[in-house]
Amino acid sequence: MxxxxxxxxxxxxxxxxxxxxxxxxxxxxxxxxxxxxxxxxxxxxxxxxxxxxxxxxxxxxxxxxxxxxxxxxxxxxxxxxxxxAPDDVWAIFRTLAEERRKREVDPTLSMLRDALLETPQGPEDAHAQRRMREMHDLIELVTGWFSDVQRLDADTLKRLMRMGARVQKVLEFGDKVRALRPARATKE
Amino acid sequence: MxxxxxxxxxxxxxxxxxxxxxxxxxxxxxxxxxxxxxxxxxxxxxxxxxxxxxxxxxxxxxxxxxxxxxxxxxxxxxxxxxxxAPDDVWAIFRTLAEERRKREVDPTLSMLRDALLETPQGPEDAHAQRRMREMHDLIELVTGWFSDVQRLDADTLKRLMRMGARVQKVLEFGDKVRALRPARATKE
DNA sequence: TTAAACTTTCAGAACTTCTTGAACGTTTGG
DNA sequence: CCAAACGTTCAAGAAGTTCTGAAAGTTTAA
CATH class of the missing domain: 1.10.10.10 (Winged helix-like DNA-binding domain superfamily/Winged helix DNA-binding domain)
Known part of the structure; x- marks a missing residue:
């Protein structure tokens, strides 16, 4: 060959x-x-x-x-x-992202969680923990979002992506609408 | 120390x-x-x-x-x-993403572009080119979207992420609204 | 059960990357 | 201008990884 x-x-x-x-x-x-x-x-x-x-x-x-x-x-x-190799490039992309998360992100996340449970010894440690918490929260937010979004079907995903930064407009628009309606509980 | x-x-x-x-x-x-x-x-x-x-x-x-x-x-x-190290973890994340794109994605994108300009020799090549185009388009879509979204301020970004898969609802809602208004040109 | 057709494993050779101390270059204060 | 205090580069040894051929393992058909 x-x-x-x-x-x-x-x-x-x-x-x-x-x-x-x-x-x-x-x-x-x-x-x-x-x-x-x-x-x-x-x-x-x-x-x-x-x-x-x-x-x-x-x-x-x-x-x-x-x-x-x-x-x-x-x-x-x-x-x-x-x-x-699978035909569907989106599926390939998903698999790759998932595996990388498992190998490169999850272990860090769990190390951070452990470290955050400890009682800080002195102000150096307190600062280190603050930094670790920032990293932890960021990683959790990004990966959580990623796995949410991955569950969307390929078409919705494509539309979302093609929309790019204009998504901001949609969010703002949503805000206005929400302001006119009775408040509902939202997560944070 | x-x-x-x-x-x-x-x-x-x-x-x-x-x-x-x-x-x-x-x-x-x-x-x-x-x-x-x-x-x-x-x-x-x-x-x-x-x-x-x-x-x-x-x-x-x-x-x-x-x-x-x-x-x-x-x-x-x-x-x-x-x-x-910079204080702002979001800024760190951005920098990392940008650098990785430059080093790991851009060279591939330009190789693919070159390869797609060539005239395929036989059906093997034609198929290979179709596959390369799929990969090229996916990468371009994802990275383009990423760089768009990175330009949003940290707060909007956080809101978008916390929204997670519910963004789909917002998109659908946007569709309905758009259907009621006179059409405007949109970038496919 | 056997032989042929495959696939996997493994020890060591080949290759690559990492790490170091020593040498070299630069800046600063006196 | 000199010497001290830094920072950088480099050659070479150490450490790590990749790759191979040979041997062992597995499956199948007859």
């Missing part, structure tokens, strides 16, 4: 970028090749296309599975395992 | 997490120590608090400067350089 020059470029770029955030070059390239492929690929095909050892591909695929970024499939009359 | 046990824990955690995404352990710890500190610190103080070599701290600070995450200050009658 050979890559066209176009796919080649995409794959190489993904390798580079992969190593710029936590994922390694190999894993990035494997994902890229799956992402642009028209049909699911088996491990040997990937190894050939990327000139990696078979075992390297195997490890890369395990990593991608742990991120839930690839799907395993079987073809009738062939017992090799075929992999593909 | 010595860290309290509380600060110690925070700093160690940040070191770990730092290496989980692109940044290295040292840099993470330096940032953490600045973040919780009540007053700006000079390089020697950080080196002592963290038991790093002076040169390691110097390099870490350069890295943090390149991310625009620390501020350099001077104290009267002292020619050492003092560093602090």
């Amino acid at each position: 050979t890559l066209t020059p176009l796919a080649q470029r995409f794959v190489l770029h993904f390798g580079e970028m992969g190593s710029r955030w936590g994922i390694n070059r190999t894993v990035g390239q494997i994902y890229a090749v799956l992402y642009v492929s028209q049909r699911p690929l088996n491990a040997d095909e990937m190894a050939e296309a990327l000139s990696f050892s078979r075992s390297n591909v195997s490890m890369g695929l395990k990593e991608l599975e742990s991120w839930r970024l690839v799907r395993l499939e079987h073809q009738p009359g062939d017992r090799r395992e075929y992999y593909r | 010595t860290l309290t046990p509380l600060a110690q824990r925070f700093v160690l955690h940040f070191g770990e997490m730092g290496s989980r995404w692109g940044i290295n352990r040292t840099v993470g710890q330096i940032y953490a120590v600045l973040y919780v500190s009540q007053r700006p610190l000079n390089a020697d103080e950080m080196a002592e608090a963290l038991s790093f070599s002076r040169s390691n701290v110097s390099m870490g600070l350069k890295e943090l400067e390149s991310w625009r995450l620390v501020r350099l200050e001077h104290q009267p009658g002292d020619r050492r350089e003092y560093y602090r």
Whole structure:
């Protein structure tokens, strides 16, 4: 299996970028090749296309599975395992965001929560705790919002995004309307 | 300079997490120590608090400067350089998001744009290009929206976030209102 | 049950990144 | 101008990670 020059470029770029955030070059390239492929690929095909050892591909695929970024499939009359990247780019984005939250954000949040329960020893600690609380609250707000918004269907999400900063207008407008109606309990 | 046990824990955690995404352990710890500190610190103080070599701290600070995450200050009658992390956590969040976009997203976007200008050689390429376009459009939508929203003031942003998924209701409501008024041009 | 066709695991080689002390450069006060 | 006090750079050793081939494990068809 050979890559066209176009796919080649995409794959190489993904390798580079992969190593710029936590994922390694190999894993990035494997994902890229799956992402642009028209049909699911088996491990040997990937190894050939990327000139990696078979075992390297195997490890890369395990990593991608742990991120839930690839799907395993079987073809009738062939017992090799075929992999593909999901079609829906929004779904990919969601998965990525969720996994990163789990790995990069949740542990911090729980460390912060623990630290905030302790009794501060002296004014240094009191200040440190204030700072930690600020960080904690920000992270909680942002991630909570993110997970709320992710539950919206793709169309609503797109509309919201295309609206961009104009959302402010809508909020203000909502305020005016609310001012004219009897007050209702709102969260904070 | 010595860290309290509380600060110690925070700093160690940040070191770990730092290496989980692109940044290295040292840099993470330096940032953490600045973040919780009540007053700006000079390089020697950080080196002592963290038991790093002076040169390691110097390099870490350069890295943090390149991310625009620390501020350099001077104290009267002292020619050492003092560093602090900005007070406003929202500002920190913004800076981080912007820098990550610059480093991790923009290069991909421009690679995709280039690739999309080429004439596809055969159906493989045509498919690869369709996939790249999907990715390109998604990234553009998300980052565009992000930069729009970042321009809102912190209060509006907080309200928007606290609203969470209920924003959908507001959008629907807006639709109804719009239906009752003469149409106006909207950006698709 | 066996052999063929796959996949996974693992120890160590190859490679990359990190960390340090030493050397070098710059600024300041005397 | 000098010496002290800083900050930066760099080469090289230490530490960490990635990648490979060989070996072991698993599944299937006959």
